[in-house]
Amino acid sequence: MNQLIAPAGTGTLDVTSEIGKLRTVMLHRPGREVENLTPELLHKLLFDDIPYLPVIQEEHDQFAETLKDQGVEVLYLEKLVEEALHFGQVKEQFIDQILQESKSNINGASDSLKEFLLDIPGGQLVSKIMAGVRTSEIDEGRKRHLYEFMTDQYPFYLDPMPNLYFTRDPAAVIGNGLTINRMHEGARRRESLFMEYIMKYHPRFSQADIPVWLNRDYDFSVEGGDELVLSEDTLAIGVSARTSARGIERLALNLFQKQDRIKKIVAIEIPKSRAFMHLDTVFTMVDYDKFTIHPAIQGPNGDMNIYILEKHPDDPKRVSISSRTNLIKTLKEVLNLESVTLIPCGGGDAIVAAREQWNDGSNTLAIAPGTVVTYNRNYVSNRIMREHGIEVIEIASSELSRGRGGPRCMSMPLVRDRI
Template structure:
């Protein structure tokens, strides 16, 4: 069997990608739950599914194998003991054990066929959906104003964040917000129990059970030996150090991690919302994160002299740092919105900097960011535009919606 994971750059030809088609979890969003579930608005499900299918077909049209999260999870639960353990883990992480309803919900979930089970875990379980016999016991346990026994997971279509492939291994991430914390549990079961992955001794560079958070939108594989990671509202410096130690110990190819500090705000959620790689020496960037001369607070982490140690060197200019770690003579930063303060802010909010490279100099973007898209074309980048009216409501672009599993090496 071919080893199933290989990501040694952001721009190598994309061969296999993991997506999640938006589903009923979005129809379980309500105005009262938008803030806690990290949405600004409620997408229209038929339209967002149509747009997501357009995105998936754009990938397939370029020869990319598209696999779906719910399918892989279902196929990972073939053994009864695995399915039962998954149910228990999921209920604990849903904090059901704190309400006294654990056993009743466990019995109900265990009775479901695998595909229905996965659907319920992802979409949530409304009080009106539980069989009446079980419902009468739970009625007194849970407050009447709460409409769910299990909360939905509407951010699942942003498959980039719960885990990231770096080289031949996985960063299995601890999500920063509780609303998304359960998402990486699905990736854990896929990697450990799906026949496509379980047959291989896949290393984990980060463990979701740790104390510090890191998310895939902050993890950019710049080359076969260098990773960039954002220090952001969702990723901590401690998590970056932990990942660096495991990665350096387990993969001798990797020599540097570039930690990039970005503003901790809703608009600048992850590094890939303000900075992505589109070609060997070209990057999109939101100009709002840069000083007048390209100043940006960065740190280069390398192996220390002894095991378990790191050396850290501070840098202040992102262009010079990229030249240094990628051994480039020139680096081109393509400003989101063309650098105009109003256009840049608007298009960055709609993920103008969140590009998905499918090969060197070929990217998928949202059609709505026409200023940024035209500017990339002027710089020799092929831009494939996809529909975005509903997808953009979730505050994530093509890179956010995709988890590359396999890229050809450059």
């Protein structure tokens, strides 16, 4: 077993803004799960195209090295899960839960599949579960029943998990705790199980008494791409195709009951479409008073549906809700700013904005106030940000962008400096 990524007892989480200097981040390097995509499975597994594995890995490695060059500690999801299973001695428990949540009883093969997975060495098990198990991998000697031999033409007993390199969504750090999210789409729902095992069993985190503000057992979805930590006392959460109003209200109630630093949640409704998907695909914070935005989320007069959730003064089982319509005014109000600058994706040009939005031109990862990592393909948006005084660090993106997620989507900050 390789040495721990970090010693036990260093697992403090601390994210109180979107722009504080990034200290520790969790990534997932795309693996064989990407090569298990086929045209027939693209819609089910939430992809529009099939990335070329050697190049997407090369681009992701460049992304990781870019962060390391800026002094960021990079942890890898797959390694953390592997270590959590080893030190928690919970390999069989994990396999059982994965099989249960995968509905992996295609043709009654659950028992055979469990035997197959138990025989895989610990260092390879997590990668195999992420990559998926093809029906052809279970040899006939393990099969017990006629219906196991008849594969029904579906190629997998265990579906691949190609969305895993978007580590932002299954969980999100808020303050000194985190949400472990119920994902909206069935294809991604298993992903947050990895984070649950890391928090429970990895020595870096398991003894740190980390609060979970919302767990993955709640019936309504919340995803990390919709969760933005604007300041120490204010969150913004998108009401989107992937995050429900019910989920937001439950998170608000939990936060107001379990801690006293976060006072407000700004719920921002965005169009419920794949192009917009999460709030961070159309709106990100890049400096104290500067934000990227896709103009298409605003009405003709800049109007939007915005709601501020606060602790109810009389009833702890309710939240107080007030409405707003103007994003700039709302940001100035909740962040106590005299002015706010919205930097339009594609410079506001209808064609350029739509094209670069599709390639995550508004999905920036702030690594310090006024410094962001972006895809190089969004050259108009990058130029406009530079004209607004933002330092833009570009990374290659020909294959990474095929998954419809940008640098913020691909990163889960664990620790940022406070601002």
